[in-house]
Amino acid sequence: MTLKAALVATSSLLELVNTMTRKEVKTYCRFCHAYCPMVATVENDRLTALAPDTDNEIYGGYTCVKGRQMLEQIYQPERLQRSQKRQPDGSLEAIGSQQALDEIAAKLGEILAEHGPRAIASYNGTYSFQNSAAHAVARAFHGAIGSPSFYTSVTIDQPAKVAIAPTRMGAWTAGTHMWNDSDVSLVIGNNTLISHFSVPGGVPSFSPANALREGRKRGLKLIVIDPRESEVAKRADLHLQIKPGQDAALLACMIQIIIREELYDKDFCAEHTQGFEALDEATRRFTPEEVARAAGIPEEQIFAAARIFGAGPRGAAVTGTGPEMGPHPNLMQHLSQCLNAICGRHTRAGERVPNTGVLTPEAPVHAQAMPPQPQWLTEGVASRVVDDVFETTVLSPYGPLKEMPTGLMADEILTPGEGKIRALICVGGNPLLACPDQEKMHRALADLDLLVCIDIKESATAQMADYILAPKVCLEREDVTLLTDIWHDKPYSQYSPQVVPARGDEVEEWQVFWELGQRMELALELNGEPVDMSQLPPKLDLLRSMTRGSRVPIDDIVAREGGHVIDLPDVIAQAADPATRGYLELFPEGLDGELESAFADMHTVDDDFPLLLISRRMKYTHNSTGPELSLLRAKDSYNPTFMHSDDLTALGLTDGDEISVASRHGAIPGIVRRSDDIKPGVVSMSHSWGGSPDPSRGVDDQFREMGSNTNRLIDNLHQLERYSAMPRLSSIPVAICKRAP
Numbered sequence: 001m002t003l004k005a006a007l008v009a010t011s012s013l014l015e016l017v018n019t020m021t022r023k024e025v026k027t028y029c030r031f032c033h034a035y036c037p038m039v040a041t042v043e044n045d046r047l048t049a050l051a052p053d054t055d056n057e058i059y060g061g062y063t064c065v066k067g068r069q070m071l072e073q074i075y076q077p078e079r080l081q082r083s084q085k086r087q088p089d090g091s092l093e094a095i096g097s098q099q100a101l102d103e104i105a106a107k108l109g110e111i112l113a114e115h116g117p118r119a120i121a122s123y124n125g126t127y128s129f130q131n132s133a134a135h136a137v138a139r140a141f142h143g144a145i146g147s148p149s150f151y152t153s154v155t156i157d158q159p160a161k162v163a164i165a166p167t168r169m170g171a172w173t174a175g176t177h178m179w180n181d182s183d184v185s186l187v188i189g190n191n192t193l194i195s196h197f198s199v200p201g202g203v204p205s206f207s208p209a210n211a212l213r214e215g216r217k218r219g220l221k222l223i224v225i226d227p228r229e230s231e232v233a234k235r236a237d238l239h240l241q242i243k244p245g246q247d248a249a250l251l252a253c254m255i256q257i258i259i260r261e262e263l264y265d266k267d268f269c270a271e272h273t274q275g276f277e278a279l280d281e282a283t284r285r286f287t288p289e290e291v292a293r294a295a296g297i298p299e300e301q302i303f304a305a306a307r308i309f310g311a312g313p314r315g316a317a318v319t320g321t322g323p324e325m326g327p328h329p330n331l332m333q334h335l336s337q338c339l340n341a342i343c344g345r346h347t348r349a350g351e352r353v354p355n356t357g358v359l360t361p362e363a364p365v366h367a368q369a370m371p372p373q374p375q376w377l378t379e380g381v382a383s384r385v386v387d388d389v390f391e392t393t394v395l396s397p398y399g400p401l402k403e404m405p406t407g408l409m410a411d412e413i414l415t416p417g418e419g420k421i422r423a424l425i426c427v428g429g430n431p432l433l434a435c436p437d438q439e440k441m442h443r444a445l446a447d448l449d450l451l452v453c454i455d456i457k458e459s460a461t462a463q464m465a466d467y468i469l470a471p472k473v474c475l476e477r478e479d480v481t482l483l484t485d486i487w488h489d490k491p492y493s494q495y496s497p498q499v500v501p502a503r504g505d506e507v508e509e510w511q512v513f514w515e516l517g518q519r520m521e522l523a524l525e526l527n528g529e530p531v532d533m534s535q536l537p538p539k540l541d542l543l544r545s546m547t548r549g550s551r552v553p554i555d556d557i558v559a560r561e562g563g564h565v566i567d568l569p570d571v572i573a574q575a576a577d578p579a580t581r582g583y584l585e586l587f588p589e590g591l592d593g594e595l596e597s598a599f600a601d602m603h604t605v606d607d608d609f610p611l612l613l614i615s616r617r618m619k620y621t622h623n624s625t626g627p628e629l630s631l632l633r634a635k636d637s638y639n640p641t642f643m644h645s646d647d648l649t650a651l652g653l654t655d656g657d658e659i660s661v662a663s664r665h666g667a668i669p670g671i672v673r674r675s676d677d678i679k680p681g682v683v684s685m686s687h688s689w690g691g692s693p694d695p696s697r698g699v700d701d702q703f704r705e706m707g708s709n710t711n712r713l714i715d716n717l718h719q720l721e722r723y724s725a726m727p728r729l730s731s732i733p734v735a736i737c738k739r740a741p
């Protein structure tokens with residue numbers, strides 16, 4: 001055989017072997033929380049292609065540009081595949097994961113013995129939510145050592161929604177109207193087309209563009225309140241381009257119009273709510289005339305929004321991060337829920353309950369209010385930093401869960417005394433970029449005796465870590481869609497097996513807590529069951545314990561390939577049970593003071609810092625994940641400072657100018673981008689960009705390459721929200737000027 005013939009024969013043989021080992025695996029994306037189903041092609045244990053799963057009946061083949069970059073993410077040479085240990089000279093050196101865990105456990109043991117359990121903290125960021133076993137095992141570890149220092153990104157996200165409002169007002173057990181059978185949807189600062197994140201009643205997270213088209217065809221009326229003509233606002237029937245931070249005033253005014261024009265549901269209010277008269281009385285001062293002036297929107301639009309929403313008959317008000325991070329979030333969220341309550345936008349007795357979950361425990365559903373639990377706001381472990389702040393009670397399908405407020409985490413590290421945090425395990429999060437007051441967080445992380453990061457890259461936070469543990473990325477591990485279990489309209493679930501094996505010495509997030517627990521001789525418990533501490537349990541065993549008593553056994557989901565709507569009988573809401581029913585509290589303790597303060601804020605202007613900086617999500621990144629991937633990075637290597645052309649003209653700026661953005665707290669460099677979809681007077685920038693503020697890293701000279709961190713502009717203790725300690729992360733008064741060359 002000639003050499004050429006031999007080569008041809010070898011390559012066709014290789015091709016044949018490849019085809020023989022080529023397989024297609026149904027899986028789902030965990031880049032964001034939408035969990036889009038995908039089909040992965042695997043050849044010789046290597047991922048060679050990723051495509052949308054077009055068979056899926058919920059998503060209809062939807063995926064986005066971020067998810068499609070997972071192929072690059074998994075094989076990127078920069079991705080960490082081995083754990084790293086900080087050396088005395090500051091450099092990192094690879095270390096075996098088992099050795100790293102031995103050393104970390106020994107150090108934690110010392111800290112525990114000397115300073116007690118509260119000194120050991122974990123911060124569970126965005127990607128900790130994406131591993132379906134991570135939170136449960138992290139909580140089990142905290143439980144076993146008795147440490148309350150459990151932090152997540154929820155308390156710097158939307159705690160008013162998940163913790164404060166349901167605690168003060170109570171919650172409707174049978175749920176609120178969903179998008180799919182609504183006549184109207186009132187979307188307050190939530191941009192699902194980019195974020196793929198919403199709550200029931202808003203534009204669904206799953207295949208949002210299709211959902212919007214379907215809604216429009218059905219005649220659903222979409223009202224959007226947003227200072228920016230966001231991607232969702234562009235498709236709205238009515239867009240109220242509000243001045244940031246005036247949402248509470250606007251909602252109070254809409255409530256008044258709905259009451260005055262008798263568009264509310266009198267029977268529902270009489271039967272299921274309390275405090276209606278007080279709410280009516282206290283919102284009267286928010287007149288359409290005054291609110292229109294403060295919010296910078298025409299009076300007619302406020303009337304139109306109230307009337308369309310009031311007409312319903314079905315459909316809910318939902319909120320997103322914009323107003324949840326701005327001024328008066330507890331009040332704003334409460335008023336949005338008051339709109340739903342007074343208009344009775346809840347599932348009634350005899351109606352189908354949208355979805356009670358697949359892997360969630362089965363329980364009868366009554367059309368009634370779960371009563372308010374005001375004691376949850378002031379019980380539990382108290383903050384050592386700020387008076388009257390306690391653990392936050394986050395509601396989950398498994399009951400109330402406690403966590404400490406992340407907005408105060410840096411102070412809990414820096415404040416001396418008993419309970420001072422000395423060790424922090426940071427799971428799939430990047431607090432140095434994500435938390436308010438970046439300089440303070442930098443000082444805090446530097447002050448720790450031990451910082452461990454579980455991260456795919458040397459993030460700004462991981463640059464300060466003593467150990468970085470390399471995790472498996474999603475396609476290298478099995479998971480199940482537990483997080484989204486009750487977010488769908490229909491019972492839907494997907495299990496994904498491991499698609500490709502990890503090639504290095506990667507660990508899973510939950511495994512880290514188990515391994516530490518084993519070395520520290522702890523007894524971990526999941527859902528009341530002891531975890532086998534003698535040898536690393538299979539993940540599926542843990543998932544089985546976590547979902548014990550679920551509507552569908554997890555093994556049934558595991559047995560099915562791909563994601564499916566599960567054929568389950570409809571759950572019909574039963575009549576209220578007189579023994580357990582409660583009332584939705586429309587006027588909880590303290591609301592009058594909050595209304596007063598929102599009223600006083602209607603016309604406040606800071607003359608020195610006359611513009612308002614708001615947050616937004618970007619299409620090509622997920623918080624700080626994405627800029628390391630070539631296609632996503634090619635779109636933008638920095639976070640532009642978006643402004644209206646009127647403001648640019650007034651400031652003598654042009655598109656692309658280098659500027660300085662200053663607040664009362666700090667200043668950052670930026671690059672201006674003209675964007676006439678933004679309300680004049682407003683500046684819109686994405687968070688979690690930039691790098692460490694350590695001057696030696698020269699972040700201020702590299703803003704074109706890595707962007708700027710807006711959290712340098714924010715004081716984490718200024719205007720802290722009551723109960724949640726949620727810092728004001730948006731609606732920040734700023735001034736802008738051209739950057740000195």
Ligand SMILES: Nc1nc2c(c(=O)[nH]1)N[C@H]1C(S)=C(S)[C@@H](COP(=O)(O)OP(=O)(O)OC[C@H]3O[C@@H](n4cnc5c(=O)[nH]c(N)nc54)[C@H](O)[C@@H]3O)O[C@H]1N2
Pocket residue numbers: 124125126127128153154156157158321325427428429430431433434435436454455456457459471472473474509615616622623624625687688710711714729730
């Ligand atoms: N000013 C301002 N601040 C904000 C916000 C805002 O709008 N404005 N938004 C807030 C919100 S909503 C949130 S949720 C927080 C986000 O806060 P964080 O969750 O703390 O921040 P992320 O940037 O999402 O951090 C994700 C980290 O996980 C790593 N990672 C990526 N993939 C994986 C993986 O598969 N496994 C593991 N283990 N790690 C992985 C990334 O490299 C990155 O370092 O920020 C908050 N901060």
Ligand SMILES: Nc1nc2c(c(=O)[nH]1)N[C@H]1C(S)=C(S)[C@@H](COP(=O)(O)OP(=O)(O)OC[C@H]3O[C@@H](n4cnc5c(=O)[nH]c(N)nc54)[C@H](O)[C@@H]3O)O[C@H]1N2
Pocket residue numbers: 032126157188189190191192194195196197225226227228230242243244245246247319320321322323326614615616617618619620621622623624684730731
């Ligand atoms: N592509 C992408 N997707 C993401 C993320 C990402 O970084 N990138 N992050 C994920 C995370 S952590 C979260 S929490 C979700 C968040 O999901 P969303 O809450 O949908 O977040 P945004 O897309 O920023 O939409 C917030 C909207 O609020 C508007 N807004 C700002 N200030 C105000 C205000 O004062 N009042 C009103 N009414 N509106 C205001 C903004 O202009 C913006 O359009 O998205 C998730 N999905």
Ligand code: SF4
Pocket residue numbers: 029030031032033034035036062063064065066067068196
């Ligand atoms: S929307 Fe994009 S990033 Fe989110 S799960 Fe779907 S494909 Fe992944």
Ligand SMILES: [Mo]
Pocket residue numbers: 153157
């Ligand atoms: Mo978030």
